[in-house]
Amino acid sequence: MPANCTSPAAPPAKISFLFNQDLQKILYGRRLLLDEIPLPKDLINEHAAHGYVKIDRAVNHRPLTCKRCSNHSLRLFYAYRCAKCGQMCYYCRRCLKLGIVKSCSSLVEWTGPAPDVWKPDSQSLCEWKGELSEAQTIAASALLESVKRQENFLVWAVCGSGKTELLFPAINEVLSQNKIVAIASPRTDVVLELAPRIRQAFPQVPISVLYGGSRERRHPAPFVLSTTHQLLRYKNHFDLIIIDEVDAFPFNYDPMLAFAARQALKPSSPLVCLTATPSRELREKYLSKSLNGIKIPVRFHGYPLPVPESKWVGHWRKQIKKGKLSPVFLKWLNQRVELMHPVFVFVPSVEVLYMIEPIIKQASAAAVGGVHANDPDRHQKVMDFREGRLQILVTTTILERGVTIPYADAAVFGADDDIFDEQALVQISGRVGRDMNHPTGSVIFFHYGVTLEMTRAVKHILNMNKEGQL
Amino acid sequence: MGYCLWCHQAFQPKIGFRSFFSIDIHTGFCSICYKQLQPIDERECCRICGRHLKLIDAKYIKDDVCRDCRLWENSEWRGLLCKNRSLYVYNDFLKEVVKAFKFQGDVALVHGFKTDVCRFYKKHFRNAVVVPVPLSFERLAERGFNQSEHIAALIEKPVCHGLIRAIHENKQSKKGRKERMAHRENPFKANQKFKERLEGQSVLLIDDIYTTGATIRMAAEALRIFKPKEVNALTLARGA
Ligand SMILES: [Zn+2]
Ligand SMILES: [Zn+2]
Numbered sequence: 001m002p003a004n005c006t007s008p009a010a011p012p013a014k015i016s017f018l019f020n021q022d023l024q025k026i027l028y029g030r031r032l033l034l035d036e037i038p039l040p041k042d043l044i045n046e047h048a049a050h051g052y053v054k055i056d057r058a059v060n061h062r063p064l065t066c067k068r069c070s071n072h073s074l075r076l077f078y079a080y081r082c083a084k085c086g087q088m089c090y091y092c093r094r095c096l097k098l099g100i101v102k103s104c105s106s107l108v109e110w111t112g113p114a115p116d117v118w119k120p121d122s123q124s125l126c127e128w129k130g131e132l133s134e135a136q137t138i139a140a141s142a143l144l145e146s147v148k149r150q151e152n153f154l155v156w157a158v159c160g161s162g163k164t165e166l167l168f169p170a171i172n173e174v175l176s177q178n179k180i181v182a183i184a185s186p187r188t189d190v191v192l193e194l195a196p197r198i199r200q201a202f203p204q205v206p207i208s209v210l211y212g213g214s215r216e217r218r219h220p221a222p223f224v225l226s227t228t229h230q231l232l233r234y235k236n237h238f239d240l241i242i243i244d245e246v247d248a249f250p251f252n253y254d255p256m257l258a259f260a261a262r263q264a265l266k267p268s269s270p271l272v273c274l275t276a277t278p279s280r281e282l283r284e285k286y287l288s289k290s291l292n293g294i295k296i297p298v299r300f301h302g303y304p305l306p307v308p309e310s311k312w313v314g315h316w317r318k319q320i321k322k323g324k325l326s327p328v329f330l331k332w333l334n335q336r337v338e339l340m341h342p343v344f345v346f347v348p349s350v351e352v353l354y355m356i357e358p359i360i361k362q363a364s365a366a367a368v369g370g371v372h373a374n375d376p377d378r379h380q381k382v383m384d385f386r387e388g389r390l391q392i393l394v395t396t397t398i399l400e401r402g403v404t405i406p407y408a409d410a411a412v413f414g415a416d417d418d419i420f421d422e423q424a425l426v427q428i429s430g431r432v433g434r435d436m437n438h439p440t441g442s443v444i445f446f447h448y449g450v451t452l453e454m455t456r457a458v459k460h461i462l463n464m465n466k467e468g469q470l
Numbered sequence: 471m472g473y474c475l476w477c478h479q480a481f482q483p484k485i486g487f488r489s490f491f492s493i494d495i496h497t498g499f500c501s502i503c504y505k506q507l508q509p510i511d512e513r514e515c516c517r518i519c520g521r522h523l524k525l526i527d528a529k530y531i532k533d534d535v536c537r538d539c540r541l542w543e544n545s546e547w548r549g550l551l552c553k554n555r556s557l558y559v560y561n562d563f564l565k566e567v568v569k570a571f572k573f574q575g576d577v578a579l580v581h582g583f584k585t586d587v588c589r590f591y592k593k594h595f596r597n598a599v600v601v602p603v604p605l606s607f608e609r610l611a612e613r614g615f616n617q618s619e620h621i622a623a624l625i626e627k628p629v630c631h632g633l634i635r636a637i638h639e640n641k642q643s644k645k646g647r648k649e650r651m652a653h654r655e656n657p658f659k660a661n662q663k664f665k666e667r668l669e670g671q672s673v674l675l676i677d678d679i680y681t682t683g684a685t686i687r688m689a690a691e692a693l694r695i696f697k698p699k700e701v702n703a704l705t706l707a708r709g710a
């Protein structure tokens with residue numbers, strides 16, 4: 001609990017009413033379902049009657065809209081006769097993971113005085129001792145200036161360019177002014193990887209880490225690390241939100257997460273996007289200068305990105321159906337295993353994953369694991385891979401971003417499949433050679449016919465490397 | 471084109487699904503998700519409880535009946551349940567789906583089971599009176615829906631609310647089956663309103679999971695005053 005939380009807040013709207021400080025702390029800056037608040041409903045209603053709390057119906061019926069996540073796609077609603085309210089009750093399937101929003105649910109906001117969140121006792125909260133490269137320094141100060149002006153910003157940086165560190169000056173600026181910061185990512189993996197690094201860099205700052213099932217939750221905290229989903233529980237709260245890997249699936253497809261970030265920010269506060277492969281929309285905004293930003297093509301250790309090689313393996317779909325794998329692929333794989341390198345094998349679908357995993361297990365002496373988006377053991381397997389208990393990780397494209405393993409090599413098995421577009425292939429190549437001590441690595445596209453997307457990806461990487469040398 | 475109820479990917483449904491509430495179409499699971507379900511082979515299951523016999527040690531099986539069922543049939547509960555059939559093994563994937571359906575309240579997911587539920591009904595229990603296993607009043611108020619009711623509705627036959635769950639069991643799993651059975655605390659009561667509808671009939675109980683068989687047998691026992699011809703059960707999953 002932050003030390004300075006006890007001082008009474010600004011005089012309340014009606015002097016006669018003494019508000020409940022627990023309720024204030026739970027609700028401040030957020031928008032929660034009535035059922036999520038662990039306090040008696042009478043107490044909350046009483047606060048509403050005195051204007052300290054606002055209670056709203058959670059679903060609009062005309063037109064059908066979820067007020068928490070803004071979903072208005074009919075396909076993502078379902079209705080049934082509800083035993084709670086006795087009516088046909090709609091619920092939102094889009095934000096269900098955060099607790100069900102139904103026609104008979106209410107959303108609650110705090111409208112009373114703000115509590116003291118925390119008071120920084122120094123202007124320099126960042127204790128990171130590392131040094132920024134020249135490219136990082138330029139980007140970091142451009143970002144800092146933009147944040148001071150409260151303007152949105154795009155950091156377009158190649159994978160492994162040390163994006164996190166260049167955020168520190170801007171974060172320090174905001175925190176030291178007693179303001180509130182969030183770093184959010186669409187992926188839990190990224191949040192998990194970020195947390196220890198942030199804690200080390202800002203040891204005095206109370207940090208809340210939010211993802212489905214996280215235990216390190218505190219509220220209110222000046223620094224929040226969160227999945228973009230969890231931002232739906234906030235409203236009008238943050239002075240700065242940074243979205244890491246903004247383009248990572250499903251952000252591109254899912255307007256919900258963009259909505260979540262906007263809602264969670266204070267009205268004129270800046271949003272910063274970090275990405276290696278911006279969506280067309282972001283790219284165009286940046287290029288037309290309607291969005292501030294900076295491009296960092298060079299990697300932080302100064303080495304270029306590994307350029308993928310392409311290797312033809314024949315009709316791989318037919319081969320794996322027969323339980324076989326191309327000797328070209330197996331030879332490469334076994335070489336990597338002998339070098340003791342961790343190996344990513346990216347596959348186009350869960351179906352291919354299920355077919356290929358046992359074949360690799362049989363053909364290789366190394367410990368092999370397979371992981372996909374709905375795998376309940378996903379985090380454990382990634383951890384096992386990171387810590388060397390698994391040497392080969394067969395994965396669908398869920399792991400393109402955010403997972404850093406030193407010395408890793410990567411194979412894209414079936415690189416000619418439609419799922420591997422330019423963005424995905426560039427991201428995969430960025431998985432490799434991310435360690436300063438081992439800046440090079442092998443990336444191979446195993447295919448049955450080179451696709452346009454493969455050619456584009458190679459060109460993209462060559463371009464980034466060329467720009468980086470300037 | 472439909473969207474998978476589980477992974478939300480667009481896919482081509484095999485057969486025509488009806489639309490619900492005329493607002494939109496909730497189709498089933500895509501082929502990748504569906505393949506993660508593990509159907510129980512009807513030729514290789516326990517004649518009584520419907521569990522997959524391949525998954526248990528052969529020494530426990532006698533005349534296609536598992537040991538648990540032999541214990542039931544050698545007790546005072548003999549003959550109460552004619553047979554249970556479960557659609558799938560309760561594997562990790564189904565556990566995730568049931569969790570979302572029952573505990574997160576994603577009721578729409580039930581439509582992913584529609585084809586199989588209807589197929590089993592037609593094949594094994596044609597013309598039986600469908601009785602969903604009820605929830606206690608408290609549980610129903612807390613959850614907002616009864617999952618068995620939604621499974622039963624898939625069959626598209628009139629449902630008979632022939633049972634009432636009078637006793638609210640706080641955490642069902644906490645109290646052991648033995649203890650509950652020993653105390654003869656049957657949480658179910660027959661609903662006298664449906665005496666005529668059920669008397670001498672073949673009854674089909676619907677529930678989400680068959681685990682020990684105690685719930686289903688207690689429900690069957692409560693119905694005994696109607697002297698049904700036989701009581702069977704259809705459940706989504708056969709637990710361990
Ligand atoms: Zn919603
Ligand atoms: Zn309701």
Ligand SMILES: [Zn+2]
Nearest residue numbers: 474477500503
């Ligand atoms: Zn699916």
Ligand SMILES: [Zn+2]
Nearest residue numbers: 516519536539
């Ligand atoms: Zn049995």
